Amino acid sequence: MIKLTNIQKVYNPRKANEFEALKGVSCEIEDGELVAIIGKSGAGKSTLLHILACIDSYQSGEYVIDDITVKKLSEKKYARIRNEKVGMVMQDFALVEDFTALENVMIPLSFSKKKIKNKKQKALDALKQVGIEELAKKPCNKLSGGQKQRVAIARAIVNEPSMILADEPTGALDSKTGEEIMELFKKLNREEGRTVIIVTHDPKIAEQCDRIIEISDGEIVKNAG
């Protein structure tokens, strides 16, 4: 379970260009939920997602994931949360372009502290799960946008995290491919019970989720199922 209490995030604090991106955001997300975070550009939804993914810090408030308070952790433990509890999918895929699909999917396994017997097989299984096993040996710079996003999803799920965070996952894809990717997220949520949180400004995507959290000017203005 995820619990955010009064999270405040300020960019460039005490500088002329200081900007308060999150103004005391509080919410809870249960395990196995499919949640959409919506809002206009600059509303703070991506900032919130990055805080949830432990790739960005916050000034005040409390973030608890599976009973672990994130702020008091060492860098190693932060990394471990990113590695084991969170799978991240980005709009621009965030792949190492000259690596093959398989190599990309194996990255979280390389940094895992868990003893994993057959990393390669596990990565292949993840690729199979997203339907691109045959592309395993293909460099990512030779893949289409939809294929790249599937590689990113395979990488996000390979370490079996409890939570998948997606930042505009269909933003760079055509509508048909976007639908396919959305189906994949729904499948991961319903069939495997993973918590999926999707940041989007596409209402069609948001409508498919169990709950929609709307952010405006750094505050949650709507939190409804």
Add this chain to the structure above:
Amino acid sequence: MKYLKYGFAQFCRSFSLYVIMIAELAAIMLALNIAIGSYNSRNMLYKPFEQYLTRDGWFIRSAGIDKPTEAENDKLYEIIDTLEGEYEIISFYSSTVSAEAGDLRLTIVNDDIYNLLCIPLEEGDYSEAVVTLNTDFGLGDTVRLGSTELKISGVLTENTYVPDINNYNIDMDVTKFYNVFQSNVQLVQLNEGEKPTPIMILPQSAVQSEIDKNLNHGIYQSFYRLVVCRTELTEQQREHNADILAENSMEIVYMPFSKINKRSEIYVNESLQKVIPIIVCVSVIAIFGILCCCSINVSRSMRNNAVLYVCGATQKDMRIINAVSDFLVVSVSLVISIAVLKIITLNGADNSIGLVLGNNNILVTTVFVISVFIITQIVSYLVFKKKTIRSMLVSGGF
């Protein structure tokens, strides 16, 4: 293993950029080693004589062009006896022995000098006696001088130096204490144009009894002597000695050690003094190039590093991956410069161009390599310092 894998991937990815860095580093390391090799080569000649040249003393002989007579030598010793201070007189001896393999010229040098000889050897060591290369005499062979058996423990390289104190020059430096010997060309300075007789260099103590028995009967003393003062002289004593020698300038030819030493030091440091400014300039340009390449590369690698971070890497992991990549650059440069130096030494070109590679080459190269590596890490650190993972993720990658 993961660091090596991702570091190597980064190295390969940025190879086109790294090529410039590698070429610059290899060129500097090569230039640095050649300069040090040249210094070593000159210092190698100076070292055995330094112990004398830094004291009061003279390079001296009786006046006269031909071999000094016994009376002339007696006169020389008489003059030396009138000098203030305690003096040791050092001379070299020579002889020729005939063996099955042919004639062999012996150069018998003072033990203190022999023990400090570090002229490069093709094989073996200086433990007993060394011979010139490309002769019928080899490692382990023995020859007899009177009743003394002399065993060859080392073989000199081609184009080598042989100690000799029979050369005098008004601009004398330590190089005049040697002859250059090329067995397959000619003995430079001596016997020019003739096929040279191979030479064995050995310490005086090995054949002292033979010298005592056979001096002037098969074993001959050098015309010149090194007169070394074993006591500290006052300025007054020095002046007194200079006056005595000047008064006897019709009887003797001499050169004070102080003059030889001064010229020798100039000779030893000359190569470094010439090359160092060039190396410093090239290094400054190269380090600027390295800084640019390194910062560009770190910036270009940022996004991929951020991807690893998102997947569970720590910032420390990212720094290590960058360090591995930089280490590979420095290592490849090092390997290239070592390979070039190896090619030079394999062909014997190092001796021909007067290079002696020693431990100081390793030391200076190591210091240089570590310095460059540290610079690259500082650049990486500074570039990374002001970046957030979020900004790295949106930065242009590949």
